Amino acid sequence: MFKTTALLIDVCLITLVSALGFLTFSKSLGFARYSNYVERLLGGDKVLHVLAGGILVLCAFQIQRHLLPRSTIRKIISASIFTVFILILDESLQVFSVTRVQSWSDFMFGCVGLISAIGLIGMIELVFLKRS
Numbered sequence: 001m002f003k004t005t006a007l008l009i010d011v012c013l014i015t016l017v018s019a020l021g022f023l024t025f026s027k028s029l030g031f032a033r034y035s036n037y038v039e040r041l042l043g044g045d046k047v048l049h050v051l052a053g054g055i056l057v058l059c060a061f062q063i064q065r066h067l068l069p070r071s072t073i074r075k076i077i078s079a080s081i082f083t084v085f086i087l088i089l090d091e092s093l094q095v096f097s098v099t100r101v102q103s104w105s106d107f108m109f110g111c112v113g114l115i116s117a118i119g120l121i122g123m124i125e126l127v128f129l130k131r132s
Contacts, residue, residue: 053113057083
């Protein structure tokens with residue numbers, strides 16, 4: 001049962017990261033119709049950045065869970081560094097795209113999502129996984 005749940009979580013995270021990649025690349029290439037629709041559906045650009053930061057750190061943490069025999073805190077730190085790098089890279093590359101507008105507030109909202117996801121990881125690790 002637990003392996004099936006872990007596989008489902010992995011598939012969902014990979015699907016969400018792929019969808020985020022599709023949205024950011026389509027917007028950068030001038031096909032903003034889908035990303036604008038998702039932004040309106042979720043409640044705006046900032047909400048999408050919060051979700052993106054959270055999803056990226058959760059995915060990076062989950063990948064490390066499978067591959068690296070580190071402590072939870074080291075996995076959280078390295079997943080956070082990776083996510084901050086991706087968020088900075090995304091905002092920095094928007095300078096070169098005519099269809100995108102660079103805004104460091106988007107980066108900050110991504111960091112809010114990152115911090116929220118770290119809190120979620122901490123609660124799951126503390127409450128559910130350490131008791132068994």
